[in-house]
Amino acid sequence: MDYDPWHHGISDMSTDNSEKPPNHALSEMRCPASLDDVDLFGPGSQEHWYEAYDILHAEAPVHRLPGEGLSPGTDAYTLSKYSDIARVVKDPDRFRTLISAAIDSVRPAIEEANAAGREPDLPANTNAMIISMATLRPTQQLYRAHRQELTDPWVGPGATRHTEMITRTADELIDSWIDRSEIDFISEFARPLPQAVLAAILGFPREDLSQLAHWGNFQVMPFVEGNGPRNKLTREQWTRQAEALEDFEEYVQDQVAEKRKRPKEDMITFLTQVTYQALGRKLSNIEIIGVVYAMVLGGLETTQYALAEQAQLLCDAPELFQELQRDASKRRSFIEEAMRVRAPTQGLSTRLTTRDEVFQGVHVPSGSLLHLRFAAGNVDPEEYPCPHRIQLDRKRVGGHLSFSQGPRICPGAGLSRIEQTLAWERLFARLENLRYAPGNSFLHQPGIMLGTLKLAVEFDPRH
Numbered sequence: 001m002d003y004d005p006w007h008h009g010i011s012d013m014s015t016d017n018s019e020k021p022p023n024h025a026l027s028e029m030r031c032p033a034s035l036d037d038v039d040l041f042g043p044g045s046q047e048h049w050y051e052a053y054d055i056l057h058a059e060a061p062v063h064r065l066p067g068e069g070l071s072p073g074t075d076a077y078t079l080s081k082y083s084d085i086a087r088v089v090k091d092p093d094r095f096r097t098l099i100s101a102a103i104d105s106v107r108p109a110i111e112e113a114n115a116a117g118r119e120p121d122l123p124a125n126t127n128a129m130i131i132s133m134a135t136l137r138p139t140q141q142l143y144r145a146h147r148q149e150l151t152d153p154w155v156g157p158g159a160t161r162h163t164e165m166i167t168r169t170a171d172e173l174i175d176s177w178i179d180r181s182e183i184d185f186i187s188e189f190a191r192p193l194p195q196a197v198l199a200a201i202l203g204f205p206r207e208d209l210s211q212l213a214h215w216g217n218f219q220v221m222p223f224v225e226g227n228g229p230r231n232k233l234t235r236e237q238w239t240r241q242a243e244a245l246e247d248f249e250e251y252v253q254d255q256v257a258e259k260r261k262r263p264k265e266d267m268i269t270f271l272t273q274v275t276y277q278a279l280g281r282k283l284s285n286i287e288i289i290g291v292v293y294a295m296v297l298g299g300l301e302t303t304q305y306a307l308a309e310q311a312q313l314l315c316d317a318p319e320l321f322q323e324l325q326r327d328a329s330k331r332r333s334f335i336e337e338a339m340r341v342r343a344p345t346q347g348l349s350t351r352l353t354t355r356d357e358v359f360q361g362v363h364v365p366s367g368s369l370l371h372l373r374f375a376a377g378n379v380d381p382e383e384y385p386c387p388h389r390i391q392l393d394r395k396r397v398g399g400h401l402s403f404s405q406g407p408r409i410c411p412g413a414g415l416s417r418i419e420q421t422l423a424w425e426r427l428f429a430r431l432e433n434l435r436y437a438p439g440n441s442f443l444h445q446p447g448i449m450l451g452t453l454k455l456a457v458e459f460d461p462r463h
């Protein structure tokens, strides 16, 4: 059976969707009718992204953004075809990551200082994450080793070890509202679950959760509040972010010191003890802080968006809720298809061309910035017939771009998939049904993530 999320409900059954206005009805920006109207980054653009992708696929699959390149006089290009995006992310030598440019700029100073046994003299805005990337994973080979040795055991394939903790956390959240008939699904489930899970994995005390969430908001600020293809913040926003993150760095520093003194069963303790085989040595405090920082940046919010979109897809199609409740074997396909049609991270401007390239017949000069529009690639009709439809029996389900692909594919994909699976396992076990409560606007937050601001839902508990 097919589900067509943008036409609210199951294609061959009628459902009452009178509660839900079209995604774009309340936006500040007009729904694009032609290429001239397409703007993926302006205020309110979030309400029309998927209409814009259809236009881009038909008229400008490689879309130039004049003057949006990294250096003056260069351009950025939005890639919206599945095959182009996949080609770019699978070839890191030819399409450099922006972060590797940042790493190369600080690496000589760090290496020189290490050899002389002194602190490196770095630009003021160099944070622990860049430093740890420069020392622990500056090359492709070390990038792989870093993932295998340091993060995979906790947030990659090894994340199955958290099954019991994630299940318990999901149940505790459900316990806190199961006696009510209406909740905000986002602030009472989709958001706190991944936050609590990540804090537990890293080993942060539970009572620090709200403070951590506060710092987390600052960390992801460019992706949530930033403007344009480069997620730019205003000077005032940068200053606020820098101040908040200084406190966060101090906090993590204290946590690392504490774990060195009193080891526990958590990822930070592991990072204080492990010998990084690729370099044959232990990690310094700043390196551990850098790894933690990357985990919080990548993992604090993203799964929230996936869960919130899945809840909406299920409110749109009550039959699908029941089908998945009955048949657990279909849930994996649902989760993957939901991430495909509603990618949490819609796009990232993280790659540079290192030579002249041609995409879809369009010449893209060397040194151009590429905006990889994962969400558009996921609904490319050349890759996915009936691209906007959820098809539980799709071939290569899970082959979408939402976690990217290739050697730099999201290192937390394993954890996120497990979290989503267990979250729905508990929700299907404890809720009879799920439907929209009145009063939803379905408006989205600014920035590059697909984040519905609020989602009032009603349910009947399952007895």
Ligand code: HEM
Binding pocket: 089, 155, 198, 294, 295, 297, 298, 299, 300, 302, 303, 306, 343, 344, 345, 348, 350, 374, 401, 402, 403, 404, 405, 408, 409, 410, 411, 412, 413, 415, 416
């Ligand atoms: C639905 C949830 C998630 C989505 C959609 C997502 C998506 C992505 C994407 C698109 C990238 C960019 C990959 C590239 O540049 O090719 C990325 C990178 C990253 N993600 Fe995720 N992610 C999710 C969950 C997580 C979680 C749970 C964690 C950690 C616990 C995490 C940690 C990271 C990190 C550290 C990176 C940067 C890797 C690097 O340095 O190259 N992510 N993620």
